[in-house]
Amino acid sequence: xxxxxxxxxxxxxxxxxxxxxxxxxxxxxxxxxxxxxxxxxxxxxxxxxxxxxxxxxxxxxxxxxxxxxxxxxxxxxxxxxxxxxxxxxxxxxxxxxxxxxxxxxxxxxxxxxxxxxxxxxxxxxxxxxxxxxxxxxxxxxxxxxxxxxxxxxxxxxxxxxxxxxxxxxxxxxxxxxxxxxxxxxxxxxxxxxxxxxxxxxxxxxxxxxxxxxxxxxxxxxxxxxxxxxxxxxxxxxxxxxxxxxxxxxxxxxxxxxxxxxxxxxxxxxxxxxxxxxxxxxxxxxxxxxxxxxx
Numbered sequence: 001x002x003x004x005x006x007x008x009x010x011x012x013x014x015x016x017x018x019x020x021x022x023x024x025x026x027x028x029x030x031x032x033x034x035x036x037x038x039x040x041x042x043x044x045x046x047x048x049x050x051x052x053x054x055x056x057x058x059x060x061x062x063x064x065x066x067x068x069x070x071x072x073x074x075x076x077x078x079x080x081x082x083x084x085x086x087x088x089x090x091x092x093x094x095x096x097x098x099x100x101x102x103x104x105x106x107x108x109x110x111x112x113x114x115x116x117x118x119x120x121x122x123x124x125x126x127x128x129x130x131x132x133x134x135x136x137x138x139x140x141x142x143x144x145x146x147x148x149x150x151x152x153x154x155x156x157x158x159x160x161x162x163x164x165x166x167x168x169x170x171x172x173x174x175x176x177x178x179x180x181x182x183x184x185x186x187x188x189x190x191x192x193x194x195x196x197x198x199x200x201x202x203x204x205x206x207x208x209x210x211x212x213x214x215x216x217x218x219x220x221x222x223x224x225x226x227x228x229x230x231x232x233x234x235x236x237x238x239x240x241x242x243x244x245x246x247x248x249x250x251x252x253x254x255x256x257x258x259x260x261x262x263x264x265x266x267x268x269x270x271x272x273x274x275x276x277x278x279x280x281x282x283x284x285x286x287x288x289x290x291x292x293x294x
Contacts, residue, residue, distance in 0.1 A: 015110020016240050017089035019054030023242075024083060026052045028073045041068045055107065055255045060090045099160050100153065104253035108233075108246050109160075113167055115174035116238040119269050122231045123181035123217075125189075126198060128161050129168055130178065130205060130212075135198045136161045138190030143250075168211075174236075177213040179272050185216060185289050192293040199290040206283055215276035216285055225271035234265055 029037060029052070038045050043065060050059035051069075061069065066087055070080050096109045112118065112129075120127050125139060137158045144154060168174075185202070188195055206214040217224065233246045245256040245265045256262070277285060 013110055013114050014090050014092045014094050015107055016114045016237055016242070017086050017092075018058055018060060019111075019237075019242055020240050021060065021083065021086045021090050022052050022054035022058055024086070025069070028070075028075065037069075037072065040072050041065070043068075055257075060087055063087070095163070096160060099156050101157070101160060102253070104255070107255065108235075108253075109164060111235045111237060111242075111244060111246075112164065112174070113171075114237045114239065115235045117177075117236040118174045118233060119177045119179075119266075120231070120233040121179045121226050121229075121269060121272055122184055123226070124187065124230060125184055126180060126202065127176075127178050129165055129176060130202060130214075131161065131165075132194070132198050132201050133158060133162055134190055134194045138194060142189075172210075175211060175213070177215075177269075177273075179215045179217055179269070179276050182216055182218045182285070185286055188293070196290055196293045199286050199293070203283055203286055203290075206279055209279070214279055214282060215273065216282040217272060217276040218285065221275045224275045225268045229268075232265055232268075234262065234269065 034048065035045065038048050041048075047059070047061070047065070048069075051061045051065075053059075063084075066084065067080075070083060075083070094106060094110055096106050101109070126135060128136070131139070137154065140157050140161075141149075141154050144157075149157075168176075185199060189198070202214065205212050217226075229247070231248055233248075234243065235246065236243050243257065243262050245261055247254045247256060256265070276282070
């Protein structure tokens with residue numbers, strides 16, 4: 001007899017619902033042959049593959065396709081109703097879909113809003129949730145030069161970032177543990193005034209320890225476990241029993257959710273926590289750097 005989803009699997013947003021739905025469909029298929037299932041429900045391999053992927057490249061199945069799939073798996077009426085409800089939630093548009101954001105970024109926003117804990121490492125930039133509007137605008141304008149983004153496109157992405165921050169401040173979660181490289185707080189992004197205000201905001205936020213743990217990784221730390229990567233974020237979504245690592249690069253973004261990948265990045269982050277300054281010492285360093293922008 002197939003187990004029903006637990007109460008914690010009732011998601012609060014479309015992104016988490018899509019991930020849970022994909023996980024349930026993989027569980028229900030079990031050890032059945034992938035191709036045999038495709039033939040039985042008269043579908044395409046690419047379709048079933050996307051239904052079983054909760055990532056940005058995933059797809060929510062249509063009502064009739066899902067009904068055929070569940071009937072083939074001989075799922076009972078109670079669990080069928082739960083899974084169909086999951087599908088409805090997964091199809092609900094997220095607020096970010098009103099903006100021109102890439103699918104991976106939209107998935108990241110959805111997971112961020114559902115996360116209970118986040119751990120992020122950035123070598124060159126202040127993390128998005130901690131950026132001032134002027135700092136964010138300067139960064140987005142610079143990194144979008146190669147895409148020939150218009151001023152309107154830049155402003156739209158700035159407002160998405162500010163909306164993410166508003167949502168974070170309205171909630172009690174996620175708790176964010178941020179480790180940022182010293183280069184990120186020294187790089188003069190947007191000019192001296194912008195950097196002073198950015199450092200002031202970091203100092204203010206770092207006092208909100210129930211919301212944020214902030215550490216600076218100083219140049220004096222020397223070689224460290226994160227040297228081969230620019231940034232990554234571990235997102236823990238307790239309500240869904242889900243953990244994923246988001247790795248962002250200039251031309252590609254990846255979600256890694258295998259146990260080995262998650263544990264690998266957790267170990268890297270643990271080493272970085274030991275190498276970085278504690279919060280009081282990080283505040284002292286940021287204060288000193290801020291004086292250089294006077």
